[in-house]
Amino acid sequence: MSSEEIVKFMRSMRSVRRFAPRPVPEDAIRGILEVGRWTGSAKNTQPWELLLVREPATLQALSKLGQFAEHLARAPMAVLLIMNSTANRFDSGRLAERLMLGGWAYGVGSCIASLFPEENEAQAKQLLRVPGDREMRTAISFGYPADVAALRASSDAGRRSVLPMGRKPLNDLVHLERYGEHII
């Protein structure tokens, strides 16, 4: 496995919002959880638990408790990030990224939904019997992409996205030694 292949693999990941109906197989689930399990965290506190949801009724209910969360209803599976406190957002971002890359290693796409505002988060926690003192802000849907178009970030059932596509060029992103000094 060359460095370039690994970079290409990570570079190629896109959010997927439309999924094929077939379930995510056990080996892919195990891979996703294992990659997540080995995420680093501040002082290795691992301030998290995961909740795996495959019941369609639950996914349906969760899809109504977030912003841009509709994709949860159409996913064969979701993983919820249960954090020890609201102070762990940076670590929860690290965890989310790894879970998504873990899925992508199996060709399984994913998309983040925010359980938001707080009232929605509280309702989701109640539904899933999550203790009140935890934060559960993030749900990630997983599934095989419905089709090739589903690999485009803008793809959502029948409507065109208004979100900007692609990424900023390196020269707008990176400064060298001091802010304002660009590298390229």
Added chain:
Amino acid sequence: MSSEEIVKFMRSMRSVRRFAPRPVPEDAIRGILEVGRWTGSAKNTQPWELLLVREPATLQALSKLGQFAEHLARAPMAVLLIMNSTANRFDSGRLAERLMLGGWAYGVGSCIASLFPEENEAQAKQLLRVPGDREMRTAISFGYPADVAALRASSDAGRRSVLPMGRKPLNDLVHLERYGEHII
């Protein structure tokens, strides 16, 4: 490249705090930045810029502006995450994880330092001429591991870590369908 190889690659990453003196080569730097550049973010806002630091005097100064930040002084290179606001912590965690994995693809280790408390962050921003309205909480050191022992999370120059090693077992980490229902 099999799914299992990719999972193994991600699973194998550990924080590295002691680095060999040789510089991080240009192709690895490009890989790190490219993996970072393609990080997903809320609504694809890409609320970040990166600052690449290799000047030893700057790394030395930064190493005094954080908690557990000493490793910056001994690294050949660091990348600072400049975020648009303090509301982007989740996205900054996603970005950090990818930058680290990007390095790891080249065998380059890394470790996160927090520029903290706020007074230290402000000082670091001033040093690097970063606009006052940005958040710059996270610096990541990069370099080849000094030796095999440097790949152990506990490894720091001559002292034993008091941090817990390893990770929680899957059964403590993952719930199924409802909180409290374990999978294995």
